[in-house]
Amino acid sequence: MGDCVAKGAVKIIVERCKACGFCVEFCPTKVLALSSAFNSRGYHPPHVIAAEKCSGCDLCGMYCPDFAIFGFRLSRPKEPGNAS
Numbered sequence: 738m739g740d741c742v743a744k745g746a747v748k749i750i751v752e753r754c755k756a757c758g759f760c761v762e763f764c765p766t767k768v769l770a771l772s773s774a775f776n777s778r779g780y781h782p783p784h785v786i787a788a789e790k791c792s793g794c795d796l797c798g799m800y801c802p803d804f805a806i807f808g809f810r811l812s813r814p815k816e817p818g819n820a821s
């Protein structure tokens with residue numbers, strides 16, 4: 738079944754990032770891109786360009802040398818559309 742709802746999410750700690758790009762390179766579903774914005778150290782941190790594709794696999798977190806990014810799985814209701 739097609740499913741457009743994100744299974745995971747990613748947290749970026751912008752000020753730790755040194756813009757090596759590993760997270761962007763290794764994300765299997767291309768959730769990330771380096772932003773055009775600067776952090777206070779003059780690096781371009783990643784930002785999320787395709788949030789719905791994130792699986793929460795945390796490969797980005799495993800490859801980041803600076804512990805600046807973390808992926809995590811989201812829990813969500815079993816069926817869409819059954820909001821209380």
Ligand code: SF4
Pocket residue numbers: 753754755756757758759760761782783797800801802803804805806
């Ligand atoms: S891997 Fe870490 S330090 Fe490198 S660009 Fe991504 S968040 Fe920044």
Ligand code: SF4
Pocket residue numbers: 745746747763764765766767768769790791792793794795796797798807808809
């Ligand atoms: S958690 Fe996985 S899918 Fe999500 S941004 Fe990180 S590497 Fe990509």
